[in-house]
Amino acid sequence: MRARAFDVPTDRPEADGTLSWTTTTVVVVQVSAEGTVGTGWTYASTACVPLVEGVLATALDGIGWTDVGAAHEAMVRACRNLGRPGLVGCAISAVDVALWDLKARLLDLPLVALLGRCEHRVPVYGSGGFTTYDDEATTRQLERFAGEWGCRAVKLKIAESWGTEEERDLARVALARQVVGDDVAVMVDANGGYHRKQAIRLGRQLVAAHAVSWFEEPVSSQDLDGLRLVRDTVECEVAAGEYLFDERDATSMLRSGAVDVLQVDATRCGGYTSWLRAAATAAAFGLEVSAHCAPSLHAHVAGAVPNLRHVEYFWDHHRADALLFEGALTPSAGSLVPDVDAPGHGMALREADAAPLRAA
Numbered sequence: 001m002r003a004r005a006f007d008v009p010t011d012r013p014e015a016d017g018t019l020s021w022t023t024t025t026v027v028v029v030q031v032s033a034e035g036t037v038g039t040g041w042t043y044a045s046t047a048c049v050p051l052v053e054g055v056l057a058t059a060l061d062g063i064g065w066t067d068v069g070a071a072h073e074a075m076v077r078a079c080r081n082l083g084r085p086g087l088v089g090c091a092i093s094a095v096d097v098a099l100w101d102l103k104a105r106l107l108d109l110p111l112v113a114l115l116g117r118c119e120h121r122v123p124v125y126g127s128g129g130f131t132t133y134d135d136e137a138t139t140r141q142l143e144r145f146a147g148e149w150g151c152r153a154v155k156l157k158i159a160e161s162w163g164t165e166e167e168r169d170l171a172r173v174a175l176a177r178q179v180v181g182d183d184v185a186v187m188v189d190a191n192g193g194y195h196r197k198q199a200i201r202l203g204r205q206l207v208a209a210h211a212v213s214w215f216e217e218p219v220s221s222q223d224l225d226g227l228r229l230v231r232d233t234v235e236c237e238v239a240a241g242e243y244l245f246d247e248r249d250a251t252s253m254l255r256s257g258a259v260d261v262l263q264v265d266a267t268r269c270g271g272y273t274s275w276l277r278a279a280a281t282a283a284a285f286g287l288e289v290s291a292h293c294a295p296s297l298h299a300h301v302a303g304a305v306p307n308l309r310h311v312e313y314f315w316d317h318h319r320a321d322a323l324l325f326e327g328a329l330t331p332s333a334g335s336l337v338p339d340v341d342a343p344g345h346g347m348a349l350r351e352a353d354a355a356p357l358r359a360a
């Protein structure tokens, strides 16, 4: 098992309500057996590399390539004293994805067929709309999402500077509605940047004035009571879940009634193994799941659950994946179609193009 990290610069400075960045770090894991390579990755930190090549590689000793469930459990157990959330969850996720890809390739099956396909096409929404963008950049990106890619929904970041720029938040959402028209859903993501009462007040305005239909992390996703309060008070859907690092965290979020749609990220929650478990738990609560970011990585697993809402087609990952991976997917008619002519998830590292971006 081998891990390497690559830094992909953003095309311009980016920020949401509570964080700013200029680089996306992608940690790529390759697992080999019988002359075949499986590939997985996570968008995290170079600090995942020694975790993968150390404790996780050791945990997999003696486990065969068919036994992904046993491998997953061995990794989780080996990290007991390190703590599962955060970087450990990201590292486990990248390995788990690589193991599923390897197994599907060795069985010569597309991953969605190995998992059990529910849908041929996976709907996506266009996601970007960073608070650092001027109106021209926002307009151009939204036109690509709704026009060229045919997305039926777009999402932009609000709660700029920890919720202190309300007028600009409202003006940017007004612009988004004007650009995409009335037939495309407008979604917003506050990344936990508002206080409870502020989120309720802003949420009501966004619904009434701009028909916003999705309010993501209106308050911190650690504030489950606050999420439920907003969910029960504001008419649009409330979503969260991108920081679930374990399927048990998904159960807690669902049980608390915090969300209308559960977001789950296979590059953080524990790979495809945990993503499928979280999706099944959401189904047991009568709810749909939406895959958070990593669109190409999610395409096959998203096509294998009956309660999928959509996959987030995130601008940074669109750029990074196209640079780093042969076979990365671009939407058409608002959907991704998992490649069923190739085994595994159909993607492999572009070694020559990735080499200059090597970070660790």
Ligand SMILES: [Mg+2]
Binding pocket: 189, 191, 216, 217, 242
């Ligand atoms: Mg988000």
